[in-house]
Amino acid sequence: MNMKKPNIPVVSKNVLVPFILITSLFSMWGFANDITNPLVAAFQTVMEISNVKAALVQFAFYGGYATMAIPAALFVKRFSYKKGILMGLALYAVGALMFFPAAQFEVFGFFLVSLYVLTFGLAFLETTANPYILSMGAPETATRRLNLAQSFNPMGSLLGMFVASNFILSRLESDRRDAAGELIFPTLDEAQKAVIRSHDLMIIRDPYLILGGVVIVMFFVIYFSRMPKRKDPDHTVRTGDTFRRLFKNIRYREGVIAQMFYVGAQIMCWTFIIHYADNLGIPKATAQNYNIVAMIIFLSSRFISTMLMKYLNSRLLLTYFAVGGMITTTGVILIQGMPGLYLLVATSAFMSLMFPTIYGIALEGLGEDATIGAAGLVMAIVGGALMPPLQGAIIDMGRVGPLPAVNFSFILPFICFVVIAIYGYRTMKVYPRFEFK
Numbered sequence: 001m002n003m004k005k006p007n008i009p010v011v012s013k014n015v016l017v018p019f020i021l022i023t024s025l026f027s028m029w030g031f032a033n034d035i036t037n038p039l040v041a042a043f044q045t046v047m048e049i050s051n052v053k054a055a056l057v058q059f060a061f062y063g064g065y066a067t068m069a070i071p072a073a074l075f076v077k078r079f080s081y082k083k084g085i086l087m088g089l090a091l092y093a094v095g096a097l098m099f100f101p102a103a104q105f106e107v108f109g110f111f112l113v114s115l116y117v118l119t120f121g122l123a124f125l126e127t128t129a130n131p132y133i134l135s136m137g138a139p140e141t142a143t144r145r146l147n148l149a150q151s152f153n154p155m156g157s158l159l160g161m162f163v164a165s166n167f168i169l170s171r172l173e174s175d176r177r178d179a180a181g182e183l184i185f186p187t188l189d190e191a192q193k194a195v196i197r198s199h200d201l202m203i204i205r206d207p208y209l210i211l212g213g214v215v216i217v218m219f220f221v222i223y224f225s226r227m228p229k230r231k232d233p234d235h236t237v238r239t240g241d242t243f244r245r246l247f248k249n250i251r252y253r254e255g256v257i258a259q260m261f262y263v264g265a266q267i268m269c270w271t272f273i274i275h276y277a278d279n280l281g282i283p284k285a286t287a288q289n290y291n292i293v294a295m296i297i298f299l300s301s302r303f304i305s306t307m308l309m310k311y312l313n314s315r316l317l318l319t320y321f322a323v324g325g326m327i328t329t330t331g332v333i334l335i336q337g338m339p340g341l342y343l344l345v346a347t348s349a350f351m352s353l354m355f356p357t358i359y360g361i362a363l364e365g366l367g368e369d370a371t372i373g374a375a376g377l378v379m380a381i382v383g384g385a386l387m388p389p390l391q392g393a394i395i396d397m398g399r400v401g402p403l404p405a406v407n408f409s410f411i412l413p414f415i416c417f418v419v420i421a422i423y424g425y426r427t428m429k430v431y432p433r434f435e436f437k
Contacts, residue, residue, distance in 0.1 A: 008138045010145050015136045018227050022136075023149040025085070025129050028218065029122045030156030031163075032092070034270070034295065035207060036061055036115065038164040040388070041274045041284050045185060046174040046200045047108050048193075051275070051392035058267055060112040062384035064119025065126070072127040073375030074239070081132045082227045088124030089219040095121060096212035103205035106197060114208075121215075123378055130359055131374040136228065143314050143360030147306040150356040154299035161295055163207050165288035172200045172284070181281050242372045251427060255362025256376045258423035262354045264383030265325070265416035268391050269347050270294065272409065275395055276332075276341055279406045290341060294348040301352035309353075318357050319424030324350035325417035332410045333403070340407060347413070354420060361427055387412055 011019050036057065044054035076084035095118025102110035133149045134142045169175065173196040174185040185196060246252055270291060277287035305317060328350065331343035359377050366373045391409045394400070400408040 008141055010137065010141045010148060012137055015228055018225070019133070019136055019149070021222060021225060021227075022085070022129050022132055023152050024218070025125050026149055026153040027156030027159075028092075028215065029125055030153035031160040031211070032096075032118065032122060032156075033061075034157040034160035034291075035164045035168075035211075036160075037267070037271045038161075038169055038274060038284070038288055038291070039204065040271050040392075041278070042169065042172060042175075042200070042204060043108060043111070045183065045284075046172065046197055048186070049108065051396045052389055053108075055271070055389040055392035056112060057115065058271060058388040059385045060116045061119050062263070062267065062381050064116045065123045066379050066382035066385065067116075068120040068123035069127050069375040069378040069381075070372075072124040072378070073372045075124070076128050077371045080229065081128050082222070082229075084124055084128035085132075085222055085227075086219060088121045088128060089215055089222065090121065091124060092118055092121030093212045093215040093219065095119070096208045096215060099205045099208035099212075103201040106201055111204075123381075126381070127371075127375050127378045130356075130377075131363065131370045134360065134363060134370070139364070142364070143357065144306060144309050146356045146360050147302065147309065147353065151299070151302045151306060154295055154302060154352075158292065158295045158299065161288060161292045165285055165292065167207055168203055169288050170285040171203050174200050175284050177283060239372065242369050245369055246366075246373055246376065249366075251364075252362045252366065252373060252376070254423055254426065255358055256380045258420050259355070259358045259362070259377050259380035260383035261416040261419040262351070262358060262383070263381045264387035265413040265420075266351050266355075267384035268387055268410070268413050268416075269329075269344060269351070271388050272391055272395065272406065273341075273344055276344055276406050279404055280337065280341065290345055294345045297345065298348040298352045301349040305353035313428070314353075314357050315361065315424055315427040317353060318361075319421055319428070321350040321353055322417045322421035322424055326414055326421065329410050329414040329417060333407055333414065336404065336407060344410070350417075358420070358423070383416075387416075 040051075040054045040057045043049065043057060044051060047054075072084060072088070075087060095114055095116070098114035098117060099111070102114050129149075130146060133146050137145055174183075176184050178184055185193065188196070273291050273294065274284055274287040277290055278284065282290075305321070308317060325347055328343045328347040332340050332347070334340075335343065359374075362377060363370050363373050391412050394409040394412075395406050397405040399405055
């Protein structure tokens with residue numbers, strides 16, 4: 001086995017500042033992800049729509065990744081990593097600022113378009129930043145380097161959850177309850193509802209306007225910073241040859257599938273944790289605290305798993321963690337009450353290493369094809385668009401046999417973890433091996 005040499009740094013001193021700047025972007029899209037997840041429950045109440053329709057928030061958000069990932073990769077291939085980052089930040093800011101007219105018109109579809117444009121920017125950032133981080137050092141430490149950078153993504157997610165809990169969910173008038181714990185909003189007349197709806201949509205709007213301003217500041221910081229360039233860059237775009245090579249690479253091809261199921265599992269677990277808690281009579285703002293605990297566990301586990309990769313093969317860890325996710329989601333399905341909620345929170349520990357590890361394994365050895373390959377893995381984020389509406393449809397059923405439908409709906413994340421476990425096992429036992437840890 002070709003063991004990693006202990007004297008190879010994960011991040012060299014000569015790229016430390018650019019590494020820090022690009023790593024900060026991981027926090028910025030983590031913030032966007034997790035301030036948005038609670039909006040599914042918020043919009044369901046304030047706009048008086050079904051779980052399926054409310055889950056279109058995730059369809060728009062993660063659908064933007066699927067739409068823009070390949071164009072983003074072609075842009076980066078044609079120009080540079082730095083220009084790809086700047087384009088991503090510009091689109092990110094535009095989408096966030098579009099929340100102002102969306103709140104003024106009070107149209108759910110306008111919010112969806114705003115999120116869709118915002119994630120055009122996130123698609124550029126993720127398509128660019130992930131391979132950029134992989135390229136900032138030796139191939140032997142690439143997966144560890146990406147796990148390190150991705151470890152800061154949950155920090156942004158935690159901030160997004162904190163803002164959602166304390167500045168959005170807790171201030172929503174539409175989520176006020178009576179002494180029996182029932183929502184008051186559905187019992188009001190249309191005039192009262194209209195006043196509350198306007199108030200709540202402004203509450204949802206304001207953090208996105210502030211976010212847009214922060215993104216604009218970051219745009220200028222990156223613009224005026226010196227960033228490393230690709231070694232021996234080939235700016236010609238030969239997509240046909242690249243796609244053929246990628247499609248023939250079974251480890252990459254199945255990695256895209258595994259990534260799609262992982263993102264689906266992550267978004268379902270974090271989006272519907274509020275619905276799971278709501279089924280137990282817990283208000284949305286309080287339920288969001290469980291999401292915050294889940295993210296703290298996720299963050300801690302990611303740092304621990306990154307450390308473990310120094311000693312254990314990343315493919316083995318991926319397989320074990322996927323099996324752990326299967327065990328906890330089985331408990332979520334079968335165990336009702338608070339123990340099921342605790343198991344749902346604990347699932348985040350096993351999701352922690354999956355995205356960057358699948359990403360790193362799938363891109364190993366792709367060379368100049370890595371930019372387009374990265375786009376395929378970012379497109380796989382569409383799993384977060386497709387699966388939550390399906391889970392929402394299950395939840396709308398009320399019950400499935402002896403189980404509450406919200407419990408049974410977590411059969412979908414369970415299936416996702418099965419797919420990831422199979423991929424982890426096949427990377428060890430079936431695929432041609434690239435023995436970087």
